[in-house]
Amino acid sequence: MQYTEEPTNAVEDDRRQMLGGFIRAQRQIANLSLRQLSAMTEISNPYLSQVERGLHEPSIRVLKSIADALNVSAEILFEQAGLISGTEKLGDEATESAVRADQRLTEAQRHALLAVYRSYIETNRKES
Amino acid sequence: MQYTEEPTNAVEDDRRQMLGGFIRAQRQIANLSLRQLSAMTEISNPYLSQVERGLHEPSIRVLKSIADALNVSAEILFEQAGLISGTEKLGDEATESAVRADQRLTEAQRHALLAVYRSYIETNRKES
């Protein structure tokens, strides 16, 4: 079962650097020092420094606090982190995502709505 | 500045459990064994098991591979993980917006969907 070498490493290095750079840029735009951001995020300033320089891949928790503190939509950060790979699919899936995320619907209602929605899509596809 | 004890712990425990449960559900729906998913994601099956049971908080990398392998938009996973803090900001209107903007629906279908959606919201409001 040949393990697949690792084409990941170089790529991930780049991603960390990009993500870090992005965070640093945002922080500077917001005119915050590492310690100030540290206070807001409850994350140690040394670690923030390391993350910004791409020395570490922050955890989900950390990434989210940073996004919150910097007033950057988390999605944008994730995109920078190479997470949301493309936004390509997002267009088509926007409705499904929104429905699934809708806190005001019950589970059953979500399913029902999605079922209706999908049937529409399917219908339109056949008729085209 | 008394640090606030840790209200995080319980909350995060819950989140991990929810996220894990969601992943497990998606995997089972896709009819995949832990080892199969493991092969697709290049993540060890024991660790997947632990993540699904909420014993560990997966890293970004791991979360993304899982999302890809399960064909779940990463955003949805993040939302389950409590990342995208809630769609709160786009918030209550996200679903309506998405439906209105959906190019794949006809005008009539949009109206129908919105009508159903609104009736759900209304129903829930009364019942609360």
Add this chain to the structure above:
DNA sequence: GCAGGGTGCTTGACATGCCAAGCAAAAGAT
């Protein structure tokens, strides 16, 4: 001059993510 408070960074040490090896139980297959 030199206090003091601001900046970013380095460095050990601890917590946690993550994996390889291996195990118990269930489902077939012979």
Add this chain to the structure above:
DNA sequence: ATCTTTTGCTTGGCATGTCAAGCACCCTGC
């Protein structure tokens, strides 16, 4: 019945995320 395969899981250990303490530098005021 037993052999095999496949399932999920436990465990010990290496790798990595994270922090507290402390360092070097740049200011601004005394």
